[in-house]
Amino acid sequence: MTPSNVEQVLNTWQDSLHQHGYRMTRPRRQVMEIIAASETALTPQEIYQKSLELERSLGIASVYRTLEMLEELGLIQQIHQPGGCHGIWPTLEGHKHHLICRDCGQMQVIEGNVDIDGYITAIEKQTGYRVDDHWLQFFGRCDGCLN
């Protein structure tokens, strides 16, 4: 994110905090600046570590509390990568797409018939990345939990 974009995002976020009755404090601003200025998705610990290099560092608890608030407001989201673990499931050949019920956690594996390949090629050309894997996951409520 470019510096001017960071500034803009922070202003938007500050408005959102005030609209929801939250105060804009120095620690919160620091967390938000670190997130908005980062090239990579950061963990809570990484955000805390970065703050240690600033003239006035954060308490680790404030990092967690601020992240919780920002997520509740829908201003940030969590990014998941291979390596961290939320659940274990057998690998089935050719089945890469998962459908997960938010309520009961039940999961279904669905056949992949979206034209992802063409999309991947376009992305590679556009970004210079070499893409070697992808995840497509759907979240919602299953038939049982809806009724």
Place this chain on the structure above:
Amino acid sequence: MTPSNVEQVLNTWQDSLHQHGYRMTRPRRQVMEIIAASETALTPQEIYQKSLELERSLGIASVYRTLEMLEELGLIQQIHQPGGCHGIWPTLEGHKHHLICRDCGQMQVIEGNVDIDGYITAIEKQTGYRVDDHWLQFFGRCDGCLN
């Protein structure tokens, strides 16, 4: 997974273990049975908890070791859901797809121009789910890390 499918999967897995020089032990079999028989993606702790109800329960360390082995063999994979955290990123309107470099962690947000909506409708009709969110993430190596 149906009981007969579980049996089938376990046999396949056992072959894979032996082919790679791993022994098939009672604890490993228990972990595999629990995973294969489950309707939902389980965490290591949940697998351990389920084993406590069995006549001979698992050591928690064996659960982690078995999962590590199964993943190395490509027999299981990790499923990620909203709520667990691997990294934090600002939410940008209409930008739901992420491209992540395995090496440096750099992330790019890419415009979503895949026809996901039609796919979602088909999934809903097919499964009875109400889908309210989805994640499409691509993993690979960025231009810089490739060279």
Place this chain on the structure above:
DNA sequence: TCCTTATTGATAATAATTATCATTATCAGT
């Protein structure tokens, strides 16, 4: 069946997250 050694389970060590609470700082209302 025996023997080699991979594997286990108990537990200690480490790391990450959440809870507690006295002190501090925000900001609405003068």
Place this chain on the structure above:
DNA sequence: ACTGATAATGATAATTATTATCAATAAGGA
């Protein structure tokens, strides 16, 4: 600009999850 009510902080204790250690055990080839 000042004040006061109270939201928020930081230090740290408590909890939880994961990894490392090592003597005892058990898998499976000879």
